[in-house]
Amino acid sequence: MSVSEGHTPPTGAYAAGCEPFVMHELAPAAGTLHLLLHGELDLVSAPEVERRIVELAADRDALVVDLRALCFLDSSGLRALISASREAARQGCTVELTRGRPEVMRIFDLAGLTERLPFLAR
Numbered sequence: 001m002s003v004s005e006g007h008t009p010p011t012g013a014y015a016a017g018c019e020p021f022v023m024h025e026l027a028p029a030a031g032t033l034h035l036l037l038h039g040e041l042d043l044v045s046a047p048e049v050e051r052r053i054v055e056l057a058a059d060r061d062a063l064v065v066d067l068r069a070l071c072f073l074d075s076s077g078l079r080a081l082i083s084a085s086r087e088a089a090r091q092g093c094t095v096e097l098t099r100g101r102p103e104v105m106r107i108f109d110l111a112g113l114t115e116r117l118p119f120l121a122r
Contacts, residue, residue: 019038019071023049033063035056035065040073041070042076046076053065061092065095097118
């Protein structure tokens with residue numbers, strides 16, 4: 001396939017309109033801490049997410065990881081969420097996930113994990 005002159009095909013999710021990765025923590029006055037993930041959860045950002053979930057799990061009983069603002073998830077991001085959730089459980093913390101966009105949820109579906117992971121009901 002050739003590329004027409006003056007046109008460069010997009011590469012990566014960021015080029016397709018996905019924002020750079022950012023994490024935010026929301027701590028309601030009374031309730032469970034929410035870790036909001038924005039942008040791409042991929043090979044670059046996955047270690048940071050895994051580390052932060054494990055750190056936050058160390059001193060609480062529950063944590064919600066909100067995937068609604070993710071625009072991209074790859075297998076390394078999926079592995080980070082699973083690994084961090086398992087480590088959090090060993091520490092006595094329950095990690096629940098908020099369902100993301102269809103393109104993100106498709107990765108969970110393809111891996112057969114949609115029904116096996118603790119997603120919050122809408």
